[in-house]
Amino acid sequence: MTKNLKEWEEGTLKSFLAKAPESQKEFTTLSSEPIERLYTADQVGQNHQEDIGFPGEYPFTRGVYPTMYRGKLWTMRQFAGFGTPEDTNTRFHYLLSQGQTGLSTAFHFPTLMGYDSDSPRSRGEVGVCGVAVDSLADMEILFKGIPLEKVTVSMTINGPASILLAFYLANAEKQKCDLKKVGGTIQNDVLKEYIAQNSYLVPPDPAMRIVVDMIEYCSQHVPKWNPISISGYHIREAGSTAVQELAFTIADGVAYVDACIKRGLDVDSFAPRLSYFFNAHMDFFEEVAKYRAARRLWARLMKERFGAKKAESMKCRFHVQTAGCSLTAQQPENNIIRTTLQALSAVLGGCQSLHTNSMDETLALPTEKAVQIALRTQQVIAFESGVTNTIDPLAGSYFVEALTDKMEKEAMAYIEKIDSLGGMVEAIKKGFPQMEIVLASHKYQNQLEKKEKIVVGVNEFITDEKPNTDLLKVDSEAVTKKQTERLNALKAKRDSEKVNAGLAALKASASSKTNIFPDLLACAHAYCTVEEISNVLRGVFGEYHDPGIY
Amino acid sequence: MQKKLRILIGKPGLDGHDRGAKIIARTLRDAGYEVIYSGLHQTPEMIVNTAIQEDVDAIGLSILSGAHNYLFPAVIKLLKANKAEDVVVFGGGIIPEDEIAGLKKEGVAEIFTPGADTRDIVKWIESNVQPRI
Numbered sequence: 001m002t003k004n005l006k007e008w009e010e011g012t013l014k015s016f017l018a019k020a021p022e023s024q025k026e027f028t029t030l031s032s033e034p035i036e037r038l039y040t041a042d043q044v045g046q047n048h049q050e051d052i053g054f055p056g057e058y059p060f061t062r063g064v065y066p067t068m069y070r071g072k073l074w075t076m077r078q079f080a081g082f083g084t085p086e087d088t089n090t091r092f093h094y095l096l097s098q099g100q101t102g103l104s105t106a107f108h109f110p111t112l113m114g115y116d117s118d119s120p121r122s123r124g125e126v127g128v129c130g131v132a133v134d135s136l137a138d139m140e141i142l143f144k145g146i147p148l149e150k151v152t153v154s155m156t157i158n159g160p161a162s163i164l165l166a167f168y169l170a171n172a173e174k175q176k177c178d179l180k181k182v183g184g185t186i187q188n189d190v191l192k193e194y195i196a197q198n199s200y201l202v203p204p205d206p207a208m209r210i211v212v213d214m215i216e217y218c219s220q221h222v223p224k225w226n227p228i229s230i231s232g233y234h235i236r237e238a239g240s241t242a243v244q245e246l247a248f249t250i251a252d253g254v255a256y257v258d259a260c261i262k263r264g265l266d267v268d269s270f271a272p273r274l275s276y277f278f279n280a281h282m283d284f285f286e287e288v289a290k291y292r293a294a295r296r297l298w299a300r301l302m303k304e305r306f307g308a309k310k311a312e313s314m315k316c317r318f319h320v321q322t323a324g325c326s327l328t329a330q331q332p333e334n335n336i337i338r339t340t341l342q343a344l345s346a347v348l349g350g351c352q353s354l355h356t357n358s359m360d361e362t363l364a365l366p367t368e369k370a371v372q373i374a375l376r377t378q379q380v381i382a383f384e385s386g387v388t389n390t391i392d393p394l395a396g397s398y399f400v401e402a403l404t405d406k407m408e409k410e411a412m413a414y415i416e417k418i419d420s421l422g423g424m425v426e427a428i429k430k431g432f433p434q435m436e437i438v439l440a441s442h443k444y445q446n447q448l449e450k451k452e453k454i455v456v457g458v459n460e461f462i463t464d465e466k467p468n469t470d471l472l473k474v475d476s477e478a479v480t481k482k483q484t485e486r487l488n489a490l491k492a493k494r495d496s497e498k499v500n501a502g503l504a505a506l507k508a509s510a511s512s513k514t515n516i517f518p519d520l521l522a523c524a525h526a527y528c529t530v531e532e533i534s535n536v537l538r539g540v541f542g543e544y545h546d547p548g549i550y
Numbered sequence: 551m552q553k554k555l556r557i558l559i560g561k562p563g564l565d566g567h568d569r570g571a572k573i574i575a576r577t578l579r580d581a582g583y584e585v586i587y588s589g590l591h592q593t594p595e596m597i598v599n600t601a602i603q604e605d606v607d608a609i610g611l612s613i614l615s616g617a618h619n620y621l622f623p624a625v626i627k628l629l630k631a632n633k634a635e636d637v638v639v640f641g642g643g644i645i646p647e648d649e650i651a652g653l654k655k656e657g658v659a660e661i662f663t664p665g666a667d668t669r670d671i672v673k674w675i676e677s678n679v680q681p682r683i
Binding site: 109110112113115120121122123124125128129193197198199237238239325328329330362363364365438441442445449455458459471473474476545546547548549550 | 563564565566567568569571572573575576577579587588589590591593615616617618619620621624644646663664665667668669
């Protein structure tokens with residue numbers, strides 16, 4: 001009989017520890033999950049084969065496709081946006097010329113919050129953290145020269161997502177594209193806005209109704225579009241643990257599926273187009289386990305809770321972005337190394353698309369050079385490292401499997417807690433996920449300050465260094481001026497009768513139970529602005545103010 | 551007994567990154583100060599109104615959107631207009647090193663950037679903020 005763990009612990013290990021104790025009493029992940037000294041077959045679940053299965057088959061632990069990167073690499077999708085639509089269009093063309101395979105749009109804060117560039121609320125923010133888009137006219141410039149039937153585009157917008165999707169589809173129609181062929185993703189995950197990222201337009205209940213309107217419309221008219229990207233990224237950035245990121249994100253997914261089913265949609269008619277978006281943080285194995293657990297957890301919920309029948313409905317397809325909050329302003333070159341490790345965890349975790357952060361992002365918007373290194377990081381992993389040659393290469397590792405099991409179990413416990421609060425919308429109103437994140441974030445800050453967690457260059461290995469001044473700076477005043485002029489010209493030129501009729505029809509559908517999306521499309525074609533449309537929605541549904549829980 | 555310092559933690563502008571603001575609010579509360587957190591998406595007018603109504607001794611502004619060069623001076627100008635220029639204004643967020651001097655010239659007492667130790671922030675407040683008369 002072979003030796004068991006206990007015998008090893010009492011024999012070889014014990015006598016060794018007597019002479020040479022370990023460096024710490026307790027070893028934990030970044031999220032403070034305790035980690036055992038050694039993992040063996042004993043820690044891996046009883047139903048091991050059933051739990052991990054085969055790639056492309058339920059429960060999809062090993063991947064959503066039968067060939068994974070042997071068939072098709074992940075999409076290299078760098079998030080970009082700043083200044084005027086012209087500025088960002090230039091960056092998009094640059095990224096495509098460098099071998100990027102999909103586009104991802106960052107909008108500036110006024111657009112994210114439903115204000116135009118000329119609003120007093122927008123002062124100082126225009127074009128700074130993303131691109132200024134005020135109307136369909138800006139969308140036309142943003143994607144000029146980019147064939148929307150061929151390149152998939154992702155748009156990071158949530159509160160006013162329905163407005164920007166209407167602009168995008170109106171632009172595609174103007175480009176004479178067949179909407180049935182237009183593919184892409186809009187983030188549109190409002191629940192995590194109330195939990196973490198805080199860009200919202202209206203309160204949670206009407207926001208959910210607008211999301212369901214979009215999912216319903218897309219499932220009928222834009223079948224290749226992913227009308228929602230359920231996002232854990234921002235939950236993690238706000239300071240959650242890995243398990244909280246997994247749990248709250250999947251719980252958000254459950255809430256959207258519930259809402260669509262309540263609308264009367266058949267689960268298999270929309271679930272295949274739900275997609276996910278996760279963070280890749282520093283703790284390598286914890287992250288790999290998180291992605292694997294996410295796939296299994298979602299598959300099981302879709303099959304068991306919602307009775308999905310199509311395999312496509314059970315697949316958790318996801319985008320990953322490396323963790324912005326893990327990057328340091330100190331010794332920014334170290335961020336290249338951090339991003340490389342994080343990107344590798346995403347790839348070994350089986351992501352469908354990936355954004356790698358640039359080393360200078362804690363200082364300002366990334367420069368072209370920094371963006372290039374970030375994209376090259378993905379290309380080196382894809383084409384040089386060899387990790388793409390086989391599927392799910394970490395499967396069967398006692399540690400990775402045990403950690404995957406544990407994360408699934410702990411996330412499920414959170415989901416059950418949220419169920420008991422009445423589902424995610426109610427849990428948010430009670431402040432439950434928000435408070436859990438505050439506590440985790442505060443705990444981590446304390447660990448850093450006590451040096452229980454080390455960040456190189458920040459609380460250890462500190463050097464004197466000169467600040468980096470080679471930063472991309474956006475002249476917000478200049479962008480404001482240009483966008484204001486464009487808005488003035490647009491308002492003088494457009495057919496104001498169409499504008500008024502469009503906004504009135506939107507108000508009527510928003511006030512009834514009619515799907516608002518066709519009216520949004522009409523508003524887009526009439527060149528109504530983001531703020532004009534947002535004001536109609538705010539007028540009908542009210543505004544939301546965060547409860548300021550700390 | 552000395553009067554407890556009252557500090558407003560404010561989030562001006564449209565950005566929703568509140569991790570830092572919440573950590574500071576909690577840290578200052580734990581350090582024994584009376585903390586008022588404004589919540590998100592405040593205009594400079596809203597922040598100054600709250601500061602006056604709540605009779606605070608200092609305002610800590612958190613900005614991660616890059617709009618600091620407009621928002622910090624806007625708050626300071628409004629404090630002056632309301633004869634409350636003795637309220638100490640400090641701030642934090644993603645603020646490039648070479649823009650800090652300009653903000654201090656505008657009247658921002660101190661800027662804390664990513665990686666700042668919360669204990670240093672508390673120490674700074676202890677020696678730089680006094681109760682207003």
